[in-house]
Amino acid sequence: MSVKPTRLNQNNEIIYVTKPALPPLEEFVPYLEKIWNSKILTNNGSFHKQLEDDLADYLGVSCISLFCNGTIALLTALQALDIQGEVITTPYSFVATAHCLIWNKIKPVFVDIEPECCNLDPEKIEAAITSRTTAVLPVHVYGNPCDVEAIQAIADKHGLKVIYDAAHAFGVKKNGISMMNHGDLSVLSFHATKAFTTFEGGAIVSRDRKTKERIDKLKNFGFAGETSVVECGINGKMNEIQAAFGVLYLKYIESYVKKRKAIVFQYRDALKNIDGIRLMNDIEGVVHNYGYFPVFVDEEKYGISRDALYEKLKRHNIYGRRYFYPLISQFSAYRDSAMFGPGTLPVAEKTAEQVVCLPVYPDLGEAIVDVICHLFDRSAN
Ligand SMILES: Cc1ncc(COP(=O)(O)O)c(C=O)c1O
Incomplete structure (x- = not known):
């Protein structure tokens, strides 16, 4: 991985998964x-x-x-x-x-x-x-x-x-x-x-x-x-x-989406060749809004579990979100139905165990994205 940020998030700024951009x-x-x-x-x-x-x-x-x-x-x-x-x-x-x-x-x-x-x-x-x-x-x-x-x-x-x-x-x-x-x-x-x-x-x-x-x-x-x-x-x-x-807000939406897109491309570029980390790419013919940047962690290949990565990011004040974990069918309000117990929705179950959405919002700085990407390096603590 080529990203070498000069410092980690040392000023203790909390970076949430999203922060609304507001017009003046x-x-x-x-x-x-x-x-x-x-x-x-x-x-x-x-x-x-x-x-x-x-x-x-x-x-x-x-x-x-x-x-x-x-x-x-x-x-x-x-x-x-x-x-x-x-x-x-x-x-x-x-x-x-x-x-x-x-x-x-x-x-x-x-x-x-x-x-x-x-x-x-x-x-x-x-x-x-x-x-x-x-x-x-x-x-x-x-x-x-x-x-x-x-x-x-x-x-x-x-x-x-x-x-x-x-x-x-x-x-x-x-x-x-x-x-x-x-x-x-x-x-x-x-x-x-x-x-x-x-x-x-x-x-x-x-x-x-x-x-x-x-x-x-x-x-x-x-x-x-x-x-x-x-x-x-x-x-x-x-x-x-x-x-x-x-x-x-509608007057600003295009500029906000453009900024989100730049962030998503920065992530993709930095994280694209990490064994065990799957990214989502643009789909041909689709105009995206870049509202989310999920990554999927294959623990066996990456060597670190999704939760360990999520906790590590948190230690550096980077608050990703595990959208969508747990599955709706796993919440106690829904679990009654034996129809949707463990093993019945295998792809969703696996995906929910692997996903973490990284911060994406119009005002997220390039330097912070560098820091986040650097934290994907297994040796970064
Ligand atoms: C997929 C999905 N459906 C429905 C909702 C509910 O929307 P609201 O929060 O505006 O009530 C949300 C999010 O908030 C959502 O992400």
Whole structure:
């Protein structure tokens, strides 16, 4: 390994896996003044409308509905399509993916992932379909596109809906087409840790106006007019401060993604030839957002376990995250189901034991990335 940083992280700066980039505060002040003057704080105000339009343009989608966060958006997406019974999903995700099923009284049926991108393995979906299956809920993990064609073919064959948890896939395109334009619905998260953020926030991308109108009613208590409530909705609305921030953030997104990309390429260059360390590379035809940089540790070849590496980084104030360990199916809230016990999801289980995501964020300095890479040297302590 050629990297020779001049010093380790000696100033004790804590480097977390992510740190949100923020546009200059003074640029946000006029947005706040507009809100203060209008006294419209929420309920589909002008920033809310503008952000929906701006995002539809930027993402290349026809309909988008903003939400207070991605979890409520996921819950609402399932309601909007009347999903019931069983849903096939991945154990290799953030817990919210499966929690939303349970909150809708739907049984999550975990299916194994493929080892390359860590997404739901389409080849294993059909064996998990039963007479109660109504939908598939895949996740574009780390923003890497799922095999959308294979998943759609299975869904069409069995009459299933497809809802993508696209929390990691903001702005991701394949062959010029937004990943949000696949399946019946795609759900985004704008949490502070994501490539595009509104502090908290989320959205559902739908394919037609009628579905968007239903979603918009559902996120506003089911109101269809001043005195008419047509379904049992929830409060999923994004407020005006979040929306205004999103409008401003969108002006910076390209420059932030560019900075993330430079960091990811620096990591790749430094870590590419280490025996026992697997990296993820760009996929041909895909525009990535570089939201995550996972590395996979093969203890036998590398000589050090993933956890030992993770702890070593921590000793140097580098706080990677083991996304996604444990698997959702291994949490006590899910473990009851013997169906998904040890050995039943072998690829996901192995991946969860090997992964650590390294820090990536727009303001992460080159020198710190050098330090992190140097720590991969087995002799560095
Ligand atoms: C894959 C995935 N799904 C859903 C969520 C939930 O989104 P939110 O935090 O905006 O509720 C997140 C992350 O936060 C996530 O990473």
